[in-house]
Amino acid sequence: MSIxxxxxxxLRYGKxxxxxxxxxxxxxxxxxxxxxxxxxxxxSLLSVLAGFRKASGGEALLDGDPVFxxxxxxxxxxxxxxxxDSVDDDWPYNRVRDALAFAGEVRPYWDPTYAAGLTxxxxxxxxxxxxxxxxxxxxxxxxxxxxxxxxxxxxxxxCYLGLDAPSxxxxxxxxxxxxxxxxxxxxxxxxxxxxxxxxxxxxxxxHAGRLVVQEDAExxxxxxxxxxxxxxxxxxxxSGLVVTGEKRLGPTKSAxxxxxxxxxxxxxxxxxxxxxxxxxxxDLFVHLTEGVGGPT
Amino acid sequence: xxxITHPRSSIITRHRVEREVVWMPVTIxxxxxxxxxxxxxxxxxxxxxxxxWEVASQLPRFYxxxxxxxxxxxxxPLYIAHxxxxxxxxxxSPGYMLIVVTSLxxxxxxxxxxxxxxxxxxxxxxxxxxTHLFTEPTQYPLVLIEFLLLHAAWFTGGMVVIGAFYRDGxxxxxxxxxxxxxxxxxxxxxxxxxxxxxxVTVPGMSELPVAQAVTVGVAVSAVLLAMSWLLARDMPxxxxxx
Numbered sequence: 001m002s003i004x005x006x007x008x009x010x011l012r013y014g015k016x017x018x019x020x021x022x023x024x025x026x027x028x029x030x031x032x033x034x035x036x037x038x039x040x041x042x043x044s045l046l047s048v049l050a051g052f053r054k055a056s057g058g059e060a061l062l063d064g065d066p067v068f069x070x071x072x073x074x075x076x077x078x079x080x081x082x083x084x085d086s087v088d089d090d091w092p093y094n095r096v097r098d099a100l101a102f103a104g105e106v107r108p109y110w111d112p113t114y115a116a117g118l119t120x121x122x123x124x125x126x127x128x129x130x131x132x133x134x135x136x137x138x139x140x141x142x143x144x145x146x147x148x149x150x151x152x153x154x155x156x157x158x159c160y161l162g163l164d165a166p167s168x169x170x171x172x173x174x175x176x177x178x179x180x181x182x183x184x185x186x187x188x189x190x191x192x193x194x195x196x197x198x199x200x201x202x203x204x205x206x207h208a209g210r211l212v213v214q215e216d217a218e219x220x221x222x223x224x225x226x227x228x229x230x231x232x233x234x235x236x237x238x239s240g241l242v243v244t245g246e247k248r249l250g251p252t253k254s255a256x257x258x259x260x261x262x263x264x265x266x267x268x269x270x271x272x273x274x275x276x277x278x279x280x281x282x283d284l285f286v287h288l289t290e291g292v293g294g295p296t
Numbered sequence: 297x298x299x300i301t302h303p304r305s306s307i308i309t310r311h312r313v314e315r316e317v318v319w320m321p322v323t324i325x326x327x328x329x330x331x332x333x334x335x336x337x338x339x340x341x342x343x344x345x346x347x348x349w350e351v352a353s354q355l356p357r358f359y360x361x362x363x364x365x366x367x368x369x370x371x372x373p374l375y376i377a378h379x380x381x382x383x384x385x386x387x388x389s390p391g392y393m394l395i396v397v398t399s400l401x402x403x404x405x406x407x408x409x410x411x412x413x414x415x416x417x418x419x420x421x422x423x424x425x426x427t428h429l430f431t432e433p434t435q436y437p438l439v440l441i442e443f444l445l446l447h448a449a450w451f452t453g454g455m456v457v458i459g460a461f462y463r464d465g466x467x468x469x470x471x472x473x474x475x476x477x478x479x480x481x482x483x484x485x486x487x488x489x490x491x492x493x494x495x496v497t498v499p500g501m502s503e504l505p506v507a508q509a510v511t512v513g514v515a516v517s518a519v520l521l522a523m524s525w526l527l528a529r530d531m532p533x534x535x536x537x538x
Contacts (some may be wrong), residue, residue, distance in 0.1 A: 052376065052533040068530075075379040081535060083379035093315050105307065106378045250355040254499065 001028020002063055002076060002152040002185055005115050011044045011163075013093045018044035020056065020209035024183055026202075029151070031175075033200035033217070034189040041209035042189045043081075046155050052077035062153065075108055078151035080159045084142035088130045091183055095277055096133075096141060097126040107149045114178070115148035135162035147178055155187045168192075168246035172199060191280075193282040203281070207289045217281070224279035224287075225261055228254040233272035237265060244287040256283050308375055308388045309395070316363060317399050324356065325402040328410070339420075346423045347433055351444075353404055357479075360447040363396055364454030366513045368524060369462050375535050386528050390521060401443035408433040427487035429506055438506070441487050445513030449482040452520030459527035462534070474523070478516050487507040510518050 004026040011019040017107045019041045026032055036042045047053040049060045051067045051074045059066060062073040079085075086099040093102075119126065122140035124133075133141065139162035146154055160171050176199055179186060183295065185205075189198050197203075203220050205212040213220070224244070227234050231253035238255050245256040256279050261269065269276055327350050335348040367389060375385050412434055415422040430438035453475035461468030485504045504512065 004333075045531070049382075054530045054532070069381045070383045070385055071379070071384055074376075074381060077379065079377070085374065087374065090315065090374065102311075103378065105311070106375070106380070108379075146318070 001183070003027055003061075004077075004187075005061040005064075005155050006045065006049060006058065007061065008058035009045070009048060009055055009060060011041075011048055011053060016208050017046065019055075019113045022206065022209060022211050023058075024204055024214055026153075026187065026204075028185045029183045030185060030201040031179060032185070032197050033193070033197065033203045033281075034187050034206070035193060035203060036206040037191075037289055038191075040289070043157055043208065044209070045206065046079055046157050046187070046189060049095050050074070050155055052079060062238060068072060075149035076118055076147040076151055077153045077155070078107065078146055079155040079157060080142050080146035080149075081157045082142060082159050082161065083138055084129060084145050084159070086141070086145065094130050094215045095126065096124050096130065098127050099141060099145065100126075100249050101188070103145055103149065107151065109150040109152070111148050111150055114150075115144055118144040118147060118174065121174070122167060134168065136164055139163045140167060140171075143174075147171075147174060150178075150182055153187075155189070157189045158191065172196065172262060175199065193285055194280055197281040202283075205285060206286050212288050221278045221281060221282060222260065223258065224284055225251040225257050225259070225273050226254060226277045226279045227257060227269065228252065228277070229269075229272065233269075233274055236270060237269045237274060245283055252290070256280075256287075258287070306388065307394045308371075308380065308385055310465050312371065312392050316465065317395055320396075320399050321403060323359070324407070325399070327352070328407055329353070332414075337492070339397040339418075344415075344418075344420045344449070346421075346425050347408070347411060347415075349404075349407045350424055350426065350433070353407070356400060356404055357446055357450040360397065360400055361450040361454030361457075364393070364451035365458030366454075367527065368455045368459035372459075372528060373462075376531075376533055382528050382531060383416055384472045386525050388454065389455070391525070393448065393517075393521070397444055397447040397451055399442055400447050404447075405436055405440045408439055411434065429486055429509060440511065441506070445482055445486060445510065445517075448517040449479050449513060449520070452517045452524065453479050455522050459524050460530070463527055463531060475520075478520055482513045485512045 004025050006022055009019050009022045010017065013055065022041075022045065030246070031137065034042050034046070035144045048055045049067065051060070051069065054068050059168055061067065061145065062076065065073055067073045067077065069122050084099070087102050090102075100112070100119065101114050104112050119174070122144060123142070124137060128137075130138070130141070139160050142158070142159040143156075143163070146156055160168055163171060173193075185229045186200065188196055197217065199219040202214065203217050204214045227238055230251055231248060234253045234255050242258040243255050244258055261276065331348055331352040334426060335344060338348075372385055374380070376382060401444060412422055424431070428438075429442040433439065455469065455477045457471045460471035486509055
């Protein structure tokens, strides 16, 4: 399994630093969630990791070898951006079938049968020109190109945002199914955290171009506890703890608390009839990236 | 079941030839028919005394520049996005350029030959209006050499200009001047600047002997190729919006 790594990676656009001395190691055979707010540097990071851009400093490595201008590395990496970076302008060879044929010729791990099946599932017309596809259809084609590439390292940069909800779920199902059959390293950069979080084995959160946290998804979720029940009881049990979010509907209140409940507090909560559970990854993400200026 | 294939390094040239060069005879053929139709229309109102193909040959230079520009602005990003390196792509660009330029130049030379047959049949004189490496349009080796040098300069000029625009708009604007200067230098050495879209000649470079003109033409194209490599070697891929 391929190991993708950023070592002290920096990417600047003029005076703007998009990625700031970021180090992260993505071991093979996992689905990673790459989370960050708008402008946090997710796309920039993925662009450097895939060799689309040269780093201003530091290194992007695949199995210890530099990625940039290294065909042995880049042929094993597939970065899928929203438009799919396909044959749009290669007229007259710019139909859906041409996009698949082109990928088939240049992607070493391409599965044409799987690509054809996915094209049917997303109801894409083979004869349609890429310029005539709707945003959703473009996104679907991008997903097909990414999944059927079967690249040992596949990076999805919010490519599925244009899909409608049923198509997004089709994508998630296909991704998980194909990952189980053909384990590889998959990174999903997304804003739709709750929708995709069930797929994540590990989560990487970046903010202002810096790594905030890299952690197993379950462990990250266990960093917080959600408490639901009568408002008065919730307030009493959570008193003295760091409450990062609250919602109230009539007499019922839910609070998100950082850290695990200790034995006594858990007993008190149960006696008060409160419901305890894991926190939503999205809530943790919001908390983790609030006012964060650098690495933790 | 995955089919693991390893694309050969020549695949970029093969792709481009299959997708573009094969269409060139059709494109130039249609172009020749349009030129013939215009010439026929002119002959209705007067006598044709000069080569129409000589005048028409100005346009395919832009075609050569367009293919060179497309190579940098469209195909380079496409292949990088699909796992090729810039070095690999640009390493194949001289070979591809030679195929494009040779094909186009052969077709344009063939145009003179066909025109010669047609004019002879109609009793028209196939005279040249401007100076060239050749003095008669039937001096086919010299006609071919002139087209090769011209098209190579325009092809590589297109690469530099579009490559520069892809990187940065201001760099692109500046590169137009470089491209024009390079093309004008080649046009001047061939003595064909009067037939070019730009009628400026470079002092001291007009109508050089064939060997010197070839040297200048090859050197200019080589310099432009080197400049396109400088533009491409760390070119970042832009994000397209859907």
